[in-house]
Amino acid sequence: MKHELIKGNEAVIKGALLAGCTNYFGYPITPASEIAEAAAYYFPKLNRCFIQAESEVAAINMVYGAAAAGSRCMTASSGPGLSLKQEGISYLAGAELPAVVVDVMRAGPGLGNVWPEQSDYNQIVKGGGHGSYKNFVLAPNSAQEMCDMTIQAFDIADKYRCTAVVLTDGCIGQMMEPVKFPDKVVVPQEKDWAIHGTAETRKNVITSIYMSTETLKDLNDRLQKKYAEMQTHEQRSEDFMVEGASLIVVAYGITSRIAENAIKELRAKGLKVGMIRLQTLFPFPKDRLQKAVPLIKAMLAAEMSAGQMVDDVKLAIEHKCPVEFFGTYGGSVPTVGQMSDAIEKAYQKHTS
Amino acid sequence: MEQTKIVTKSKPTGFYENFDRKVGKDKKTTHYCPGCSHGIVQKLVAEAMVDLGIQDRTIFISPVGCSVFSYYYLDAGNIQAPHGRAPAVATGAARARPDSIVISYQGDGDLAAIGTSEILHAANRGENMTVIFVNNAIYGMTGGQMAPTTLVSQKTLTSPAGRLVENDGFPIRMAEIISSLGAPTYVERTACTDSKNIMRTRKAIRKGLQLQIDKKGFSFIEILSACPTNWKMTPKDSVQWIKENLEPYFKLGVLKDISDTREARSRSQPIFDPATVFGVLGLKKEEKQAVRTSKFAGERRLKIAGFGGQGALTAGALIAEAGMNEGLHTSWIPSYGPEMRGGTANCSVIISDKRVGTPIVTTSDVLIAMNGPSLDAFENDVVKNGLIIVNSSMISRKVARTDVRVVYVPLTEIASELGLKAMANSVAVGVFLQHEKILERKTVCDVLTTSLKKQSALELNFKAIDAGMTFKEGQKKGITQ
Ligand SMILES: Cc1ncc(C[n+]2csc(CCOP(=O)(O)OP(=O)(O)O)c2C)c(N)n1
Ligand code: SF4
Numbered sequence: 001m002k003h004e005l006i007k008g009n010e011a012v013i014k015g016a017l018l019a020g021c022t023n024y025f026g027y028p029i030t031p032a033s034e035i036a037e038a039a040a041y042y043f044p045k046l047n048r049c050f051i052q053a054e055s056e057v058a059a060i061n062m063v064y065g066a067a068a069a070g071s072r073c074m075t076a077s078s079g080p081g082l083s084l085k086q087e088g089i090s091y092l093a094g095a096e097l098p099a100v101v102v103d104v105m106r107a108g109p110g111l112g113n114v115w116p117e118q119s120d121y122n123q124i125v126k127g128g129g130h131g132s133y134k135n136f137v138l139a140p141n142s143a144q145e146m147c148d149m150t151i152q153a154f155d156i157a158d159k160y161r162c163t164a165v166v167l168t169d170g171c172i173g174q175m176m177e178p179v180k181f182p183d184k185v186v187v188p189q190e191k192d193w194a195i196h197g198t199a200e201t202r203k204n205v206i207t208s209i210y211m212s213t214e215t216l217k218d219l220n221d222r223l224q225k226k227y228a229e230m231q232t233h234e235q236r237s238e239d240f241m242v243e244g245a246s247l248i249v250v251a252y253g254i255t256s257r258i259a260e261n262a263i264k265e266l267r268a269k270g271l272k273v274g275m276i277r278l279q280t281l282f283p284f285p286k287d288r289l290q291k292a293v294p295l296i297k298a299m300l301a302a303e304m305s306a307g308q309m310v311d312d313v314k315l316a317i318e319h320k321c322p323v324e325f326f327g328t329y330g331g332s333v334p335t336v337g338q339m340s341d342a343i344e345k346a347y348q349k350h351t352s
Numbered sequence: 353m354e355q356t357k358i359v360t361k362s363k364p365t366g367f368y369e370n371f372d373r374k375v376g377k378d379k380k381t382t383h384y385c386p387g388c389s390h391g392i393v394q395k396l397v398a399e400a401m402v403d404l405g406i407q408d409r410t411i412f413i414s415p416v417g418c419s420v421f422s423y424y425y426l427d428a429g430n431i432q433a434p435h436g437r438a439p440a441v442a443t444g445a446a447r448a449r450p451d452s453i454v455i456s457y458q459g460d461g462d463l464a465a466i467g468t469s470e471i472l473h474a475a476n477r478g479e480n481m482t483v484i485f486v487n488n489a490i491y492g493m494t495g496g497q498m499a500p501t502t503l504v505s506q507k508t509l510t511s512p513a514g515r516l517v518e519n520d521g522f523p524i525r526m527a528e529i530i531s532s533l534g535a536p537t538y539v540e541r542t543a544c545t546d547s548k549n550i551m552r553t554r555k556a557i558r559k560g561l562q563l564q565i566d567k568k569g570f571s572f573i574e575i576l577s578a579c580p581t582n583w584k585m586t587p588k589d590s591v592q593w594i595k596e597n598l599e600p601y602f603k604l605g606v607l608k609d610i611s612d613t614r615e616a617r618s619r620s621q622p623i624f625d626p627a628t629v630f631g632v633l634g635l636k637k638e639e640k641q642a643v644r645t646s647k648f649a650g651e652r653r654l655k656i657a658g659f660g661g662q663g664a665l666t667a668g669a670l671i672a673e674a675g676m677n678e679g680l681h682t683s684w685i686p687s688y689g690p691e692m693r694g695g696t697a698n699c700s701v702i703i704s705d706k707r708v709g710t711p712i713v714t715t716s717d718v719l720i721a722m723n724g725p726s727l728d729a730f731e732n733d734v735v736k737n738g739l740i741i742v743n744s745s746m747i748s749r750k751v752a753r754t755d756v757r758v759v760y761v762p763l764t765e766i767a768s769e770l771g772l773k774a775m776a777n778s779v780a781v782g783v784f785l786q787h788e789k790i791l792e793r794k795t796v797c798d799v800l801t802t803s804l805k806k807q808s809a810l811e812l813n814f815k816a817i818d819a820g821m822t823f824k825e826g827q828k829k830g831i832t833q
Contacts, residue, residue, distance in 0.1 A: 002636045005673040005682070014633050022622045023448055045632045047620040049447040053440070054473035061437035061470070065444025068431040069411065073448065091434050175685035175711045176669060178676045181635050185626045195429035195445070197452025199408040205423045207414075207432035211375045260709035335714045 003178040008146035008168065009034035011179050012102055013042055015147035016074055019154040020186035021100070023049045023073035025062035027081060030114040031170035032104035035076040056081035060088030060101075067097040068206040070194030072154050076102035078170075079120050080111065082128070089163055090129030093223065094208025098157035100150065101135075102166040104173040105253075107331035115331025116170035118253055121308035124167050125281045132220060134227050136164040136234070137281040139252040143177035145279075151182070156234070158191070160226050167281060169304070171254040171333060227283075236279035237288045241267055245274035247347045248292050250313050251302040252278040254333060259302055262339035271347050281309070286316040298322040298350035300343055305329055322350060366398025366407060367425045374424040382425055387587020389544035389577030390419050393486055393553070397455065398426055400558045406453045406565060411445045413438045417459035418492040418579075436467025439474035442481050450619035453564055454481040461491045464500040464524050471526070478535030478569040480617070482560040485526060485572065488579040489598060496582030500524045503597055508582075523601060527574040531607035537569040539608040543576040543599060545591045552604075559611075567616040576602055644679030648790045649705050653713045655730050656780075657698035658722025658743070663777030667720065668699035670781055673803070674795040675703040683711035696725050703790060718788060720780050721747060722763065741783050743776065759783060759825060766819050772809060775816040782820020793817065 006014070012035050016024070024043050026036035036052065043050035049066075053059035059075045066073035077085065082103050092099050103124055107117035122128075125137050136156050138149040146168065153164035190196065195204050210216035240256075241263050242248060249259045256277040266273050276292060278285055289299070298321055301310035310325045317323070326342035328334045334342075370379045384391040401407050410428035414420055416435035423430030429452075433441040442456035456474070463471050463485050474481065490508055491497040497510040501523045505514035515523075531539040538560060542553040553575055560571035576598045578590035585593060623629065630637075654671065658664040665686050675682040686699045700713035719734050720741045721727035727740075727747055734740055736755045745764035761783050763776040778800075785793055800813055 001630075002638045003676055004635070005669065005676050005684070014635070017629060017633060020624065023444065025444065042632060046623040046629060048622045049619075051443070051447065051477075054469050057437070058440040058443075058470050058473065061434060061440035062444035062447070064433070064437075065413075065431060065441035065446075066448040067444070068441070069445040069448035069452070071448035073444065087434055088437070095432070171685060171711065175683055176672060177683050177708075177711070178681075181633070183626075183630075183635075183637065185624055185629045187624045195411050195431060195449075195452075197409045197411050197429060197445075197449045197454075202408050202410075202427070202429050205373070205430040205432070207423065207430070209420060209432060254710070257708075258710040258712075260707075264709070333710075333712055335712075336710060337714075 001181040001183050003180050005176050006143060006179050007034055007174060007176050008140070008143040009104065009173040010038045011143045011147040012076065012150045012166065013038035014181055015150035016100070016154070017042055017046060017048065018182060018185055019072065019151040020188035021048070021072045021074055021154060022188065023066040023071050025051050025053050025059040025073070025075050027053050027056050027059050027077065029078045029081050031106055031173050032076050032078045032102070034173070035102060035104070056084040057088065060085040063099045064088055064092055064095070064097060067092065067099045068095065068195055070191045070196050072188045074100040074102065076104065078104050078106045079108045082120055082123060086123065086129035089135065090131050090133065091208050092163050093133035094131060094219070095206050096161040097206065098161050099163045100153045100157055100166070101163055102150065103168065105167070105169045107329065113331045114170065116254060116333055117304045117329055117331060118169055118255065119305035119308065119329065120167065121281065121303070121305060124165050125312070133223055134282050136160065136162050136230060137167050138164065139167050139278055139281050140172060141253050141256050141277065142172065143175060143179050146172060147179050147181060160230065162226065169253045231283040234280060235283045235285040235287055237285035238277045238279060240275040240277055242274035242276065242292065244272055246272045246297045246351050247300060247343065248296050249273065249275040249300045249302055249343060250278065250289065251275060252281065252309070255302050255304055258334055258336055258339050261336040262343055265336070265340055266343055271344065273343055273347055284312050284316055289313065289316045293317050293320045296321060298324060298346060300324045300326055300346045302326040302339065302342065304333065324349070364395045364399045365402040366427055367395070368427045371424045374421070383421060384418065385581040387578055387580040387590055388418070389488065389575065390486060392544050392550065393484060393575055393577065394419070394422060394425060396554045396557050397484065400554070400561055401428060404558065404561055404565065406561065409451065410453045410455060411449065413442045413445070413454065413456045415458045415462040417462050419457055419459065419486065420493070422457060436462050436465070437470055438462065439467065439470040439483065443474050443477070443479050446479055446481050450480070453561065455484060456481055457484045458486070459492065460485070460487045460489065460499045460501040464526050472529070475530050475536050475570055475572060476533050478537070480564055480567055480569055482564050483572045484557065485574040486577045487574055487602065488577040489523070490579050490582045492579045492582055503601060525602060527572065527607050530572045535570060536572055536608060537563055537611050537614045538571040540606045541574040541576070541602060541604050543594055543604055544578065545594050563611055567618055568611055568614045569617065646678035646680050646790070648680065651702065651704035651706070652717045652788065652790060653715070654701040654718040654720070655698060655713050655716040655733065656701065656720040657696055657726035657730060660697045662722045663774060664697055664720070664722055665699045667777035667781050668701040670796060670799055671703070671784065671791065672701050673799045674791045677795050677799065678791060680705060681708050683708045685711045696723070696729065698726065718784065720784065722776065722780065723747065727751070739787055741780055743780070759787060761820070761823050766823070767816055770812060770815055770819060772812050775813055778813045778816035779820040782817035783823060785817070786821040793821065
């Protein structure tokens with residue numbers, strides 16, 4: 001397709017429709033509302049279903065019902081809405097249903113404000129609801145990836161029968177960039193385990209209640225096996241100027257875009273710095289980070305929170321090199337200058 | 353007991369032959385207590401499902417509560433839902449499978465306490481589904497706590513002195529509430545007591561299902577039910593208690609029935625045909641590989657600001673899209689949210705020959721200030737030798753900086769004279785084209801040709817751009833000059 005200048009949030013919906021999504025259930029919230037608005041505009045035109053639910057709780061449970069009935073379905077929201085969806089996401093995990101959730105992060109806690117932050121990391125990447133489960137988490141940093149990762153999310157959700165979350169932020173959702181949409185429309189496949197309201201699927205049951213300790217253990221074993229498989233096969237990251245770097249910045253989403261500018265500036269000044277940009281947050285790109293450790297002096301975890309992803313960086317490399325932290329919060333996005341200063345400080349500390 | 357005569361004593365059709373999903377050795381009997389209405393109601397549902405020929409099409413939603421294990425018994429597609437969310441889950445299933453028959457089955461804690469929002473809104477949307485509401489005035493599964501339908505003075509584990517109005521309010525009459533909504537087709541309250549009332553319940557369930565088969569929307573059947581275990585009564589006394597205590601408060605009967613006038617509504621099949629999908633999404637095939645036509649090398653960071661309605665954001669998008677069409681990397685990001693209301697609106701635009709890092713412009717190469725507050729806010733962020741385009745129609749002061757290039761243009765007046773005040777932003781784009789020489793006039797005009805909502809103003813906008821491009825300072829006076 002020809003490039004189109006489009007908002008990240010809108011690219012999500014065009015991507016979803018190309019991926020064969022038939023059901024969208026949402027509730028308005030800044031800075032994610034354009035997703036629901038675009039869904040309301042486009043879905044009915046293709047006889048696909050859009051419902052503005054009465055709450056995020058209802059929306060995620062509609063997703064649960066539509067997923068159980070075998071459709072490709074999704075919802076989108078921001079922090080306060082995601083907090084409400086956690087119950088449903090836990091049930092989706094327990095019932096092993098495929099679903100796509102988009103989280104356009106804003107600043108918290110509480111009502112916080114509508115400006116960007118990355119402080120939903122823990123609630124999305126660590127599970128968030130009750131039980132030992134994980135979501136597959138993709139982290140786009142451009143409008144193009146908002147489209148591409150939404151499409152991938154549907155495939156991943158179906159492949160692993162899990163919730164795939166596109167975790168992004170107010171900036172990436174609100175910005176317009178050129179996007180090249182794929183020239184393929186996916187026709188969703190029937191799922192033999194789902195309940196279609198047909199003779200063949202009459203025998204099926206979707207539930208997350210397992211009354212015996214053995215069967216519930218089986219479910220948990222099955223889930224953990226899936227997560228291990230994801231960890232082996234699905235880690236994704238992108239290198240940026242890592243050649244010969246002594247300090248590696250680890251970042252995702254809008255923060256990684258700011259770090260690009262900072263790194264270019266610092267490289268021009270002769271500092272050996274680079275970045276590993278995370279594209280999946282679960283599975284966490286451990287292998288790539290560990291491979292970098294012997295070649296560098298330190299890492300700097302940069303994120304728009306008081307420190308959430310940084311914990312995973314430390315765990316991933318098993319504290320084998322120092323990990324510095326640069327975090328901002330309150331809804332203000334760090335400037336390139338602030339980012340450069342933080343990187344330079346960490347660099348000086350560990351190289352001189 | 354009298355009630356058992358009505359309902360088939362042997363296993364009804366619509367139930368599994370053996371309850372293989374049931375945990376434990378006994379695969380023949382249900383887990384419901386003796387005299388529990390759940391057992392009776394579910395048999396009525398199972399038999400209706402078979403008699404109406406909808407067993408294959410049925411999707412049964414089991415709630416949280418004593419009926420959580422309905423899928424042990426009912427031989428139909430089963431989805432177990434979170435506490436209170438059955439109507440939302442049912443909505444999802446019904447929308448995903450419009451030809452299925454969706455039965456949302458709930459207790460009073462599930463439906464009238466934690467799930468009030470979900471039931472109200474599913475009803476209000478008139479979802480094509482049948483809701484069976486088993487109201488036993490107590491929380492059964494958790495061992496007998498107060499429910500929203502517990503009667504005043506009724507003792508439960510969490511109303512040990514009896515339900516107190518001062519503390520707990522009055523029991524909720526859900527059927528009345530649902531029947532007050534516009535969309536529901538059919539609302540009835542029945543009781544699971546004697547044979548006459550069980551027959552009525554049977555009829556009501558069948559009516560609700562038939563309406564759904566006919567695609568006539570939402571039906572709601574509230575059934576006054578017994579929980580002998582938590583009421584601490586015999587099954588027989590329980591039936592009597594329903595008659596003497598529940599029925600006077602929760603009146604039996606049809607509360608709403610518009611089934612004669614409610615038209616059938618079908619849903620169309622989703623469209624996946626690529627040509628239609630691309631058409632609807634406005635996606636255009638790429639005829640030839642996109643090539644960079646621009647000779648521009650480097651990066652320009654623009655801040656465009658004004659009050660809402662001056663079109664600062666649109667001007668930014670126009671420049672970004674033209675940049676894209678010339679094969680450059682571009683980004684556009686607005687200030688968003690409540691900030692947009694009233695005060696100033698601004699956007700950051702970047703045009704570059706390389707991949708764009710941060711889309712947020714903090715120090716700009718170009719500032720287009722459409723009003724005074726915008727100049728005040730962003731003047732100091734312009735880089736040395738950067739360009740400031742000042743709308744002198746709106747801004748009476750001069751730029752204080754001496755290390756930048758400044759053009760004063762009465763954008764609003766020029767636009768007004770051309771006949772459309774709202775085009776001040778297009779004049780500004782023209783000024784930008786002239787002074788920065790990164791983009792071609794033609795690419796910008798082509799973008800307008802394909803994207804301008806008000807196509808009748810297309811020629812005027814071209815004129816506005818040209819006026820901006822040819823404007824010479826001193827040629828026309830702004831208010832300051
Ligand atoms: C979120 C949540 N809160 C509480 C519970 C515990 N719980 C299970 S069943 C139930 C009440 C069921 O009562 P009712 O809906 O009247 O159904 P009954 O058991 O009487 O059929 C409660 C509170 C739960 N499972 N989930
Ligand atoms: S506890 Fe009450 S509602 Fe639950 S099965 Fe027993 S009688 Fe029925």
